[in-house]
Amino acid sequence: MQWDIVIGLEIHVQLATKTKIFSGSSTAFGAEPNTQASAVDLAMPGTLPVPNEQAFRYAVMFGLAVNAEIGRRSVFDRKNYFYPDLPKGYQTTQLDHPIIGPGFVDIDLADGSSKRVRIHHAHLEEDAGKSLHEDFHGMTGIDLNRAGTPLIEVVTEPDMNSAEEAVAFARKLHSLVTSLGICDGDMSQGSLRFDVNISLKPKGSEELGTRTETKNLNSFRFMEQAIAHEVERQMDILEDGGRVIQETRLYNGERNESRSMRSKEEANDYRYFPCPDLLPVVIDDAFIQSARDLLPELPDERKARFREQYGLNNYDARLLSEDASMAAFFEETASHGKDAKLAANWVLGEFSARLNAEDKTVTQAPITGAQLGQLVARIADNTVSSSGAKKVFEALWKGDGDNADAIIEARGLKQVSDTGALEQMVDEVLAGMPDQVAQYQRETDPKKQKKMLGGFMGPLMKASKGQGNPKLFNEILLKKLNN
């Protein structure tokens, strides 16, 4: 049987505010446990929440970036459940009146097409603390540093139909929130957390199947694997005539397996009701404008500009514009590099490959866009050959010299592009190879001629100690041999 895959995402985005959503404690990651938890975060008796204006501004910026309606009257609700890392015994969140209403995001797919994924809504809420189950001799430690960190939870419509689409959306969302500067985007630290709702239905059927929710996907790769894994699991059940149970599943990326966390029957009755400690927050036109004024160039706008300004194709423009730091790196490279397309090739080629190989982010790269740009400029003006340039790149990356010109100079990688000098070398080499010259000139098949041309290049490069510009050598050779 053929199946349609239906996927919806819920994404928790940690907002990069300096302080928590309802207290003045710092939100910085990695401090000693419980050193960033005030009386309010600990839910000490009598303490009260005070909303952080910046969290609202960030949320509105996100709403504007996903073309969403902004909730003009934003109401906080209490979601009641007991857990040791939830100090108040309820999470302050939003149910019926979220700050962000329906919107959408367009994603690019590998086949060159694009697809619109609708956002159902996004709401503001507080993060819980962390339970630490190791190192406490059978007991559980509680770290409340994260408790009260502002989150927006983004809920999509079930508009995605493959792992590729879901990952493309996730990458796009990552790109959006980091470009906006409202989230640091570090998935390994939980700054961006994806839950995937998956269901299958017979191909073409209108009716949705029973869905499961898979949690704990802290990388795009795990997300892709988890979707494939869950689709296969559900398909096996359905094809054996079974029924999928509505449940929450936890995915283990290291082992590529998942297990049930809780079924729908076990789900809590959260007893939501409006939080009486927080009055409804009215978002007026002036506030929305203040958020709009802070909007940087968004990835879609940037992609269009890259195509226009640098003459890049759609594919390269998308890859370079998705990530704000990658885009900035490229622009710095291009501004020093004289040739934007060449700069794009180097950023997407050698530079990206090296980042991947060493599992580094753009910001962790040991070279700057300016350094790479100076190298690109030397390739563009024929100072260095592309094979020589790779040696320069290697040296820059390893810190053996800090600018391309110095490295080219020090290692003697400078190409000889003086036509007079090159012509002289060609004359000398040809004079020493009369048989080959005669053979070339007798040959009538251009293909064979082209191959024979290579036979002169070796001795020419040797004569120039590897510094002759191969392109110019080629031109001169042809001119001489065809006379």
Next chain:
Amino acid sequence: MHNKSVAELSRELESGKISSVELTREFLDRIKAEDGQYNSFITVTEDQAMADAKAADEQRAAGKASVWTGVPFAHKDIFCTNGVATTAGSKMLANFVPPYDATVTANFRTAGAVCLGKTNMDEFAMGSSNESSFFGPVTNPWGLSSGDKRVPGGSSGGSAAAIAARLVPAATATDTGGSIRQPAALCGITGLKPTYGRVSRYGMIAFASSLDQGGTMARTAEDNALMLNVMAGFDPKDSTCVDRAVPDYTATLNEPLKGLRVGLPKEYFSDQLSPAMEQQVRNAVKEYEKLGATVTEVSLPHAKLAIAAYYVIAPAEASANLSRFDGVRYGYRCEDPKDLNDLYTRTRAEGFGGEVKRRILVGTYALSAGYFDAYYLKAQKVRRLIQQDFINAFKDVDVLMSPVTPSPAFVQGEKTSDPVTMYLEDVFTIAVNLAGVPAMSVPAGFVDGLPVGLQIIGNYFEEARLLNTAHQFQQVTDWHQKLPQ
């Protein structure tokens, strides 16, 4: 000195007739000698009080005294006091020492007042008789001669009894459904519940957040004004606190009442009110007519729905507010929990008293899936109708007057077996909290030797008018000066 009001004591201190150290010593000695029979204090902070008194005397000697510098008072044990146990009358917090001050606490500290200790209260302010306190019931100083021990009312029964017994001239209190006005009435003192949002709730342990309001208790209206001058005002730590200018509440106490329009809500002069009580309240209203007020009957048509709506909304909010008492971070924790679930269930089963558990259960039920609309949402609709009743009434009158309670102080144990009878104790006070308007209880006579309170209800933020109205009454009556036998 212990029979003097705050205003009088302040003048004595200023004139140098007595020092704060002497005054504080006198009240502490009275507490030591007398409170055994009332149980109005949970904690007496003798050493701290003496040290504060000494500092206050130095402050005054340096010419930097405020009205409150060196004047003794007490806090209801619901206001967090930095370094001093704050229990909310519960076993759950019997060992809890907050590392911070409530805003109200901090304000009195800044004013230089000398806190003698923390007064007894119904557990988490849930009760109308002060019998639900983990630290034992409070006994009303009134009616002891008859041989019966009577309740002081609740939940601020400790503050009320302590003032009535002259153990302290003034005390803070809180009112969620009548917890200032009812004990003030039953103990023959003067109390004020301000407009919701007038006094910061920060550091005041929450019962029902949308109804809780800190307020004042003392013998005279003037002293209530002096207290409110310290307590009222915007607090950036409380999002429900209102940013609105605070007048000097003593400045208008002596305005004449000629032309004051008094409304008597007919729903509050119902069958539930004993004839003897009604007579006292009507006599008080006559005094106002003599002072130049005009009196008309008005209607609060949804008044009869107030108790039902309150006992959905207040427990619903309480059920969430009290979730934080889980044995994880502070307060009571059961011995040797087997696992997490055992930790939660036994901590809460052992740490909370019966009335608190009843309200958590009621509130949890009202918020549950399938019942939310019928209970919580319906109650919120009723609440809006009740608010509208008051808004309409204040189009025609300046203040409303009514009884505070249906009957005077009852004997301990009389109503503990039937919670609904106990809840009806607040039948005349609860609507005020649902609407958020300010109201006072003023001593207005006696029935069978027990005090009767007159309730005066004002429009939003008209505390100054209420205090003026009460003060003028106390210039021509002496009910508030009577001493328990």
